[in-house]
Amino acid sequence: MKYPEIENFIDGKFTLSKSKKLDVICPLNGEVISNVPLSTITDLDKAVTAAKTAFPLWSGLTSKKRAEVLFSYRAILKKNLNELAEIIHYENGKNISDATAEVEKSIELTEFACSVPQIISGDIMKVSEGVTCRTEYTPLGVVSSITPFNFPNMVPHWTVPNAIALGNCMILKPSEVVPITSNRIAEMLKEAGLPDGVFNVVNGDKEIVEAICDHPDIKAISFVGSTDVAKIVYKRSTSNLKRSLTLGSAKNHLIVLPDANPDLSAADITASFTGTAGQRCMAASVLIAVGKTDHILEKIIINSRKIKPGLNLGPIISKEAREKIINYINEAESTGATILLDGRKAEIDSSADKAGFYLGPTILDYTNAKTPVPLEEVFGPVMEITRVDTLNEALKIQKRSHYGNAASVFTQNGGIAEEVARKVNVGMVGINIGVPVPREPFSFGGCNESKFGVGDITGKSSIEFWTQLKKITGKWSKQEKQDWMS
Numbered sequence: 230m231k232y233p234e235i236e237n238f239i240d241g242k243f244t245l246s247k248s249k250k251l252d253v254i255c256p257l258n259g260e261v262i263s264n265v266p267l268s269t270i271t272d273l274d275k276a277v278t279a280a281k282t283a284f285p286l287w288s289g290l291t292s293k294k295r296a297e298v299l300f301s302y303r304a305i306l307k308k309n310l311n312e313l314a315e316i317i318h319y320e321n322g323k324n325i326s327d328a329t330a331e332v333e334k335s336i337e338l339t340e341f342a343c344s345v346p347q348i349i350s351g352d353i354m355k356v357s358e359g360v361t362c363r364t365e366y367t368p369l370g371v372v373s374s375i376t377p378f379n380f381p382n383m384v385p386h387w388t389v390p391n392a393i394a395l396g397n398c399m400i401l402k403p404s405e406v407v408p409i410t411s412n413r414i415a416e417m418l419k420e421a422g423l424p425d426g427v428f429n430v431v432n433g434d435k436e437i438v439e440a441i442c443d444h445p446d447i448k449a450i451s452f453v454g455s456t457d458v459a460k461i462v463y464k465r466s467t468s469n470l471k472r473s474l475t476l477g478s479a480k481n482h483l484i485v486l487p488d489a490n491p492d493l494s495a496a497d498i499t500a501s502f503t504g505t506a507g508q509r510c511m512a513a514s515v516l517i518a519v520g521k522t523d524h525i526l527e528k529i530i531i532n533s534r535k536i537k538p539g540l541n542l543g544p545i546i547s548k549e550a551r552e553k554i555i556n557y558i559n560e561a562e563s564t565g566a567t568i569l570l571d572g573r574k575a576e577i578d579s580s581a582d583k584a585g586f587y588l589g590p591t592i593l594d595y596t597n598a599k600t601p602v603p604l605e606e607v608f609g610p611v612m613e614i615t616r617v618d619t620l621n622e623a624l625k626i627q628k629r630s631h632y633g634n635a636a637s638v639f640t641q642n643g644g645i646a647e648e649v650a651r652k653v654n655v656g657m658v659g660i661n662i663g664v665p666v667p668r669e670p671f672s673f674g675g676c677n678e679s680k681f682g683v684g685d686i687t688g689k690s691s692i693e694f695w696t697q698l699k700k701i702t703g704k705w706s707k708q709e710k711q712d713w714m715s
Contacts, residue, residue: 230261230262231255231262232262232263232316232409233263234263235253235263235264235266235408236266236412237276237429237430237432238411238412238428239276239279239430239431240275240276240279240426241424241425241426242425244275246268246269248266248267248268248433249266249267250264250266250267251265251266252264253320253405253406253407253408253409254406254547255319255320255322256322256543256547256585257322257543257581257582258582258584258585259548259584259585259586262320262409263409265408267405267436268431268433269436270436272431272433272437273400273437273440273441273444274444276429277371277446277447280398280400280426280427280429281370281371281398281446283424283426283427284370284371284398284426286424287393287396287426287427288367288370288396288397290396291346292346292349292394292395292396295345295394295395296342296343296344296345296394298421299390299393299421300343301421301422302417302418302421302423303336303340303343306332306335306339306417307336309417310329313328313332313335313382313413314328314331316409317332317382317407317410319409320407320409321378321379321407321543321546322506322543322544322545322546324541324542324543327505328382331380331383332382332383334383334386335382335383335385335386337668337669338386338391339386339390340669341391341687341688342390342394345391345692349366349395349692349696351363351364351365351366352364356702359706361702362700362701363700363701363703365698366395366692366697366698367696367697367698368395368396368695368696369397369472369696369697371397371398372398372399372447372450373400373441373447373450374389374392374399374400374401374451375402375438375441375450375451375452375453375454376388376402376404376453377404377453378407378546379509379510379546380509381403381407381410384453385401385411385414387453387687388451389428391687391691392695395695396696398426398429399428400429400430400431400441400447401428401429401431402430402431402433402438402441403432405432406546406547411432412430415428415430438462439465442462442466445469448471448472449473449474450471450474451473451474451476451686451694452473452475453476453510453686454476455477455478456606456632456678456679457477457478458477459477460678462475463682473681473682474683474686475680475681475682476675476679476686477679477681478510478605478606478632478678478679479510479512479514479606479634479635479675479679480514480606480630480632480634481511481512481515481632481634482514482515482516482517482623482626482630482653483498483501483515483637483638483639484517484519484620484624484627484636484637485517485518485525485639485640486520486620486638486639486645487521487522488641488642489522489525489639489640489641489661490641491524491528494525494528494529494639495528495529495531497639497662498663499532500663500664501663501664502590502612502663503533503536503542503590503610506542506544506588506609506610507607507609507610507611508546508608508609510634510675510679511635511666512608513663513664514606514612515602515615516613516614516615517614517615517616517617517626518614518615518617519617519623522616525639526614529592530569530592533570534590536589536590536610537576537589538572538575538576538581538587538588539580539581540580540581542587542589542590542610544587545587546586547586548586550608550609551588551609555573555588557603557611558572561593561598561613564600565598565599566593566594566595566598567593567594567597567598568591568593568594569592569593570589570591572588572589572611573589573591574589575587575589575590576589588609588610590611590612591609591610591612592611592614593611593612593614594615595613595614596614596615596616601626601629604629604630606632620645624649624652624653627654627655628653628654630677631677632677632678633654633655633675633676633677633679633680634656634680635664636649636653637658637662637663638650638659638661640660640661646660655675655676656674656675656680656685657673657675667687669687669688671688671689672685672686672687672689672691673685673687682694
């Protein structure tokens with residue numbers, strides 16, 4: 230195997246689990262590159278015990294001391310950028326360029342965590358003669374993050390740096406499909422000086438997720454994945470009186486107006502639906518063409534033909550996922566959707582292994598189909614087009630979606646752009662941007678059935694999720710009574 234057998238990381242060292250193993254399959258060629266344990270509740274208990282033991286000392290440090298560890302970790306991330314991108318390439322299938330960008334985003338997320346001491350300084354006010362009130366952000370204790378396959382490096386960095394910078398001890402449960410990156414993260418955090426037990430990795434599948442939701446000593450859980458599972462995790466964890474923030478699926482709409490810059494729009498839209506092989510919750514799903522926009526659509530098709538599986542388009546994560554997307558395209562064709570670009574027939578680049586799970590960019594035109602664009606997420610390099618005459622019609626189509634992750638508008642009219650930004654029912658909006666991911670310190674998060682829980686998972690908004698706000702009122706000297714507060 231290309232990589233060693235995956236072990237859990239508990240209390241500062243790698244630990245073999247006696248549980249059964251699952252093969253880790255490389256999407257590039259279908260080969261087994263490692264195997265991962267499907268951990269048991271006993272394994273989780275060991276991790277929780279280690280985290281509970283580490284918590285008093287770690288939370289007792291000043292926020293600046295904790296940030297120093299993360300500052301060292303940031304330097305280690307940068308030093309190992311190429312190695313981390315290669316791991317992502319083999320376990321997830323991403324092109325090296327996409328994988329490198331993912332690690333660079335992880336570095337940015339870590340930089341935000343390094344700034345936490347400047348953000349959580351708290352407030353203080355003299356509220357009466359001789360009486361002051363102040364606030365402090367205090368850590369929760371042992372927390373957990375459950376992460377998906379599509380961003381094995383970045384999504385853990387949505388949560389891990391902030392949670393531990395704020396004084397918590399973390400248990401990470403990565404996707405069993407891509408467990409290799411998380412072990413490397415654990416090694417680098419230890420190298421940065423993170424005390425044993427503050428960060429732990431417990432691998433597994435559904436059983437360990439349920440155990441995390443049920444464990445009485447885990448105080449908060451974040452989850453990123455499909456909406457169906459996000460609902461289950463949210464309901465199960467909150468029923469056990471935990472904090473929970475779970476992010477789910479998406480069906481992102483891009484509205485294109487006739488006045489949009491043709492070259493900019495075509496390039497950004499193509500990159501949005503094909504980047505990371507469409508396996509991201511911010512990918513373009515539905516293109517709503519308002520009025521006479523054929524000149525832009527033609528450029529999108531031309532650009533998309535330049536995206537070649539195995540050359541500048543990575544594979545789908547698994548054979549099963551690829552078949553599911555192909556079945557989706559088959560169903561669209563059967564309902565009358567016009568296939569403007571058929572990824573099922575795309576030729577795989579000669580440099581790639583033909584055994585990889587490749588699928589080319591696919592563009593479906595639903596304008597004359599028997600049914601409207603389906604509501605479900607595709608999670609592949611597939612974009613659906615529908616045509617309308619007015620902006621109001623386009624907004625009605627967007628609001629039909631039960632998801633609410635992102636939407637974008639392409640126009641050179643500032644008034645229209647602001648109208649769309651105000652009216653679309655999503656958490657993140659792009660103006661002439663196909664993937665409107667906010668940069669730090671702005672936070673990431675959708676609404677409706679794309680997110681369950683209060684707040685966002687990154688940026689300033691995440692601080693309240695990982696902490697308890699403590700209010701302290703004090704009076705140190707005897708004062709003549711001035712008012713009811715003194």
